Amino acid sequence: MRTLASGTLVVSCQAGPENPLYGPSSMALMAQAAEAGGAGAIRANGPEDIAAIRAVTDLPIIGLHKLGDPAGVFITPTYESAAGIVAAGADLVALDATLRPRPDGQRVDRLIARIHRELGVPVMADVDSLEAGLAARDAGADLVATTLSGYTNGRTPTGPDVELVRQLAAKLDCPVVAEGRIRTPEDVRAMCDAGAYAVVVGHAITNPMDLTARLVGAIPVG
Ligand SMILES: CC(=O)N[C@H](C=O)[C@@H](O)[C@H](O)[C@H](O)COP(=O)(O)O
Numbered sequence: 729m730r731t732l733a734s735g736t737l738v739v740s741c742q743a744g745p746e747n748p749l750y751g752p753s754s755m756a757l758m759a760q761a762a763e764a765g766g767a768g769a770i771r772a773n774g775p776e777d778i779a780a781i782r783a784v785t786d787l788p789i790i791g792l793h794k795l796g797d798p799a800g801v802f803i804t805p806t807y808e809s810a811a812g813i814v815a816a817g818a819d820l821v822a823l824d825a826t827l828r829p830r831p832d833g834q835r836v837d838r839l840i841a842r843i844h845r846e847l848g849v850p851v852m853a854d855v856d857s858l859e860a861g862l863a864a865r866d867a868g869a870d871l872v873a874t875t876l877s878g879y880t881n882g883r884t885p886t887g888p889d890v891e892l893v894r895q896l897a898a899k900l901d902c903p904v905v906a907e908g909r910i911r912t913p914e915d916v917r918a919m920c921d922a923g924a925y926a927v928v929v930g931h932a933i934t935n936p937m938d939l940t941a942r943l944v945g946a947i948p949v950g
Contacts, residue, residue, distance in 0.1 A: 730788035730819040731850070732871070732926055734903070736768030737916070738790060740930030741781065747937065752780030758934050760784050771928055775816035782817030790852060790928075791818025801830045803854050803875070807842050814847045825853035825864035826876055837867035844868065852905060856880040861896045861904075872896055873905035873928065885909070890918050897923025 732738070739762035743749040749758070755777040759770045763785050771790040772778050778791050791813035796802045804810050804823035813821065821843055825836050840851045853864030854875035861872045874896070877889040888909045896904045903925030910916060911932040919927050931938045 729849075730786070732769055732788055732790070732820060732903070732905075734925050735920075736926040737766065738769040738771050738905075738907075738926055738928040739765075739767040739933050740771040740907075740928050741777070741934050742771070742773045742930060743934070747935070749934075749936075752776045756780040756784045759787070762933065763787055769926070771822065771930070772818075775812045778813050778816040778818050788819045789817060790820045790822050791816070792822040792854075796831055801826065801828050805831050806834070807839060807846075810839075810843050811847060814849055818849070820850045820852055820871070821847070822852040822854055822873065822875070824876065825867065825869060825872075826856045826860050826880055827863060828880065835867075836864070840868040854907075855896075858892065858895045858899070861892075862899060865900050865902055869902070871903045871905055871925070872900055873907045875905075875907040875928070877908055879908075888915050888919065890915075890922050893919055893924050894922040 741755045741758040759781040769788040770781055772781050773792050773794050792804045793809040793813050794802050795805055795809055801824045810821045843851050850870035852871040852873050853869035854873050855861045855864055856876040864872050874889050874892045877892050878884045893904055893906045905926045906919035906924035907928035910929050916927050
């Protein structure tokens with residue numbers, strides 16, 4: 729079984745329908761490019777993308793399935809969504825473990841226990857706060873990630889949440905994964921110094937629209 733090693737840079741290869749790169753073949757190419765650059769694992773969304781990525785790499789895949797309302801719990805909200813991505817080739821399941829109500833009313837500890845029992849893969853809890861991270865570990869999560877920090881209370885900061893990584897790493901007895909708005913080598917280093925076990929980077933590597941817009945924004949007007 730493929731596992732997430734300590735000190736890994738994970739590249740999140742995701743594109744929504746608004747992105748010209750939307751689709752499994754583009755995401756498989758992204759994953760191959762990430763691997764060629766030294767990525768140690770891939771994070772990917774949905775069974776189609778995951779199956780296409782699985783076909784071209786042996787790297788561990790952290791799978792998720794975004795379903796439902798993005799304003800609520802939508803990262804792998806149900807057991808069925810977890811089962812679908814594992815069948816497609818995911819080695820770990822990432823799921824929303826914020827303290828928000830789940831769409832099916834399911835308790836997260838029962839969901840995690842069922843994934844362990846029936847799918848036999850580790851669960852990475854995507855959280856937004858220290859409280860949610862501690863609760864996720866108590867609920868059985870194998871790893872805790874800061875993925876949802878800044879996305880659940882209406883205001884998204886521009887930078888990554890180094891402080892949350894530091895707090896989680898100080899309190900938890902499991903790997904803490906840094907994720908969200910990490911853009912530069914300095915950000916990556918700050919996360920490692922704060923105690924991150926692994927670092928996930930998405931937009932800054934796999935979203936050329938974002939990269940282009942940032943540089944276009946640097947051109948003086950007039
Ligand atoms: C909040 C949410 O839905 N995050 C998603 C989780 O899978 C992805 O859209 C992010 O790209 C991923 O977390 C990596 O983060 P960033 O792209 O900022 O490096």
